[in-house]
Amino acid sequence: MKKWIFAAALLPQLCLANASDAMTFYLDQQYQKAFTLFEQTAELGDGRSQFNLAVQYLRGQGVKADPIKAYGYFSVAMDNGFKMAEQARKSVVRRLDKSQLAQAKNLADELIARYGKLGTQSINYELSRTLTYNPTREKTANPATAYPDALRSDAVPGLASYIFDIDENGVPRDLILLNSYPAPEFGQSIAEKLRETRFVAADKKFHNAIIRGVFAGAQDSEMSQKLKARAERLLQQAKRDDVNAQAELAQVLKLLDEQPQYHAIDGGVKDIPVVAPQISFSSITQPEFTKQEKLETTYFTFSYLVNLNAEGKVVHWQPYEQVNIPRVLRKKSETLMQQWQLSAADGELKEQNWYRVQFFYNNQVPNSAYLNDQITAHVEIKPLSNKEEQQQWRYWQHKAAMGGHSDTLFQLGVNCNLRLLTLAAKQDHSRAQLQLGKCLMTKADGSAVYAEQAKHWLEKATAQGSLIAKRKLAGWYVRYSDNGSELEKAIELAEEVADENDHPLAYAYLAAAHAKLGNFEEAVDYQQQAVNEANEQAFELAPFQQSLAAYQQGNILF
Template sequence: MQLFAWLVTYALLSCSVKADLLDATLAYHQGDYNKAQQQFYELAQLGNVDAIYNIGVMYLHGQGREKNPAKAYAWFNLAADFGLEEARDTARLIAKQSEQQHQALEDAYAALLTNISYEKYDQELRPELTAEPVHEQSVYRSYTVEPTYPEHAYNNGLEGWVWLEFDIDKNGAVGDITLVDSYPKNTFDKPLINAVKRWQYKAPSEIEHAYYNRSLLYHFTTFKGEQYQQSFQRQQKSYQSEISELIDAAEQGNALVQYYIANWLSSDKYNASKLLKYHWQKDTASSELLLTSARNGYANSQYRIGANLLRGDYGRVDRQKGLNWVLLAAQNGFANAQYRLGRELLNKQYVDYAPNKARKWLIAAAAQGHFRAKRDLAALLFELNEPVADIQQALDDALKLDKSHPQLLLLQAKLQQQQKQIEQAKFSAQAALNEARDRNWSTQAISAFLTLLN
């Protein structure tokens, strides 16, 4: 149960990079109306109904700007379109009391709909949370190693989760792994990464190409035996205030708290989830809170929603909506989203293939230290026949993080071949081959290149 108190403290003291509904509301109550409206407007574009309603309130009362019943009418109607029916009653009351002609009110509403509307949100962003997942079974895990539960965490009753993304090569081996997020930090990360490195995947037929961005949210939970059930009932009351703090923070618009609770609710085996599910009882509570956090501007949640849409978690694979959410997270500076967007734009089977745009996002992610972005940026520059100096700089930058990486050594060999440095190319390619064998990675491309050299 110690973990739950830690969760409360961490989540309430942490803050997200982008302003959320709570930040905007605090600015509003402090009288900083310009800041509040700007933040409300950014959230309104994501379909945040509370932000939409609050803009209507500000126009109605002239807070930070002149009173404007027509614009208030428009924003309240928009809030009703997003499901807040009480806002429609307010709009009707404005129409009844307003001295303006009804057509002027409707014109203001129509003008607003050209920028923000539920129809646009429905077409471009809204996931169908109640739909059953539909996943393409292109590859499946054929060999699993369970991670070791850290002794200090187990002894102290700590539970948590780790979010990884990784590649699968043509051998079915797990390639490069990226730690996206985890809680608590630096507790379960290494045990899971060490285990996942040993996993193997297969396909119904031969794996024809590498798979990128396989996503995994792994939950570390302690065994819940009879003794635990008895102590859980006794300790539940002592954590009531912490539960209330979390619930209040989430409902007041703290996007980070919403994100953490969504993660806890995605499993029913946590101490935290058992307590929180007294309040959030719906089967879709985890997905709904994740979407709320995403509409509240939190990049991690936006990226997760986008990745889920690309994977088919909400009834079908929806590439356009998925990319829209990933783009929002990338624009918010989330390196994993920037990398994912770059990779997606390099997929030649789609009409949105755009290598130059992909390069932009890979550069952005690489600048934040994202290894797979550094790796793929060097490969892309080589493919685009960029100047050797630029390719070498990108390659050296990636090699600083993994000096014996097989793909990077192969790229080094190809550069050396271009410069007629055949012996150096053979040496680099052989080193790549040896390292690929050590890692149990596919050697097909390296062997083919060595054959070409010899």
């Protein structure tokens, strides 16, 4: 067995600033650094960080002593399930007079409303505002995924995923790795498949398509046994609030799950005799929704645990993972579920059939940059099985996110959740910086604030060597800047990209920068190269040809 499989090929060990690092600073008596990091993860709903903030306020470590704030943070830690906080809070009460205790209780209510289990700034709230229904176009070419030759003899199981865009010709572009576990070869295999995959052509780009692959390996292989043993070791570390262990454990448990598409939930539903059959989606009545000014302009994602009878009627439901959801949306969803007459895709429904039903509502302002912005509502149904929460990969994934693990925040926020991406990007996570820059660019037209933010994060990702970021940043300069030095920088960046991969947009940005500098002869030459490469690499030709004609006439496009 190759040792490197469990050495360099696991989750990226980046410049982290998570709850585990904060604890290290605290134990080293670097209290101010610890306090700053605990504040960041406390705002995501991490009970341990909230408890430790309370301790520092109580003891005056790295911050002025404040028993009222200590009471408040012990309270919110309790709300997030940190049991040690209950006894600690009792010790604080003895230090407060009647007036101070009233202030402390008011503060506790405020903190719980913001950072508690259902708080409006917790990780749970953020995940309920993340786009989860993002169907890609149909494939016209779908090559098989090759099992990596280097791992075949050891029957290594694995998983990998990418996020990417689809251009007007149906070609995947700008592949960004999400994860590849436990070896990089799995990600390389998915990337090779994507390069040969083609989607239905459309009149505009599709942003943020995601492909996920699971490589089965062999259940009784030596490597599978090693993964199970690793899961046991990681579980012990994860229980001690090791954020990096929590993140990796989520990956291992997902890989070891024989049915990872099922949502294993211990949400008060104890009597699930067998896993229910998949539901036929042709039998599901989808929700209708018209975007409403009275609602927050965002996505709403929330779930129910639902029991169907043998006839496919909903006989019981209970809310699950609902954080500050508008009443009108809950009512619409519950009314719709009562109308369902569902059927099994394969097999038959039993007397009890438990499912997780997830509703998605899109109340965003239409964004012409997205092919799928017309999708306003959708519902999915997935069978449930019961597992202890510490055996569920999603449980540990959420724990790692609350603890500030940058790669987990990136993966959960990759579909343009700006807050989660920003938290990861601030920890020098280069792919989060790139994706954040891309997401902000879709909002940049007409918004100087978003444009400047996009520039900032693309510069950060460029400094870490991302070719996509270099190309995007060159494009930013030619679109938004008339500054000579920035246009020269655009030329420098675009040349680097063109030298590396002959990307037609790199040549197009070279042409645009020279045109803005008044060098139309160079602009025509570079744009002709852009046209040639666009034709060679199956890009939509018309925009490149139109730019060439403009430069030939001495016109500037941007």
